[in-house]
Amino acid sequence: MKVIDTIALILVIIGAINWGLIGFFNFNLVDTLFGAMSIISRIIYALVGIAGLWSIKLLFAEK
Helix, strand or coil: CHHHHHHHHHHHHHHHHHHHHHHCCCCHHHHHHHHCCCHHHHHHHHHHHHHHHHHHHHHCCCC
16 A cells, blocks of 8 residues: 555544544544644644545545
């Protein structure tokens, strides 16, 4: 697995955990750690979103 694929997968997992916390406990870990919609949290959200888009290609990768 390429390094960028691994990084993307880790970011997608982080995003999934955060969404799970929001759904189950109404607790946003990113906002708690870095501030609600601070520049750092916005960067993290952007990176997780880009990683999600990048991970789409993993669905179609040959094994």
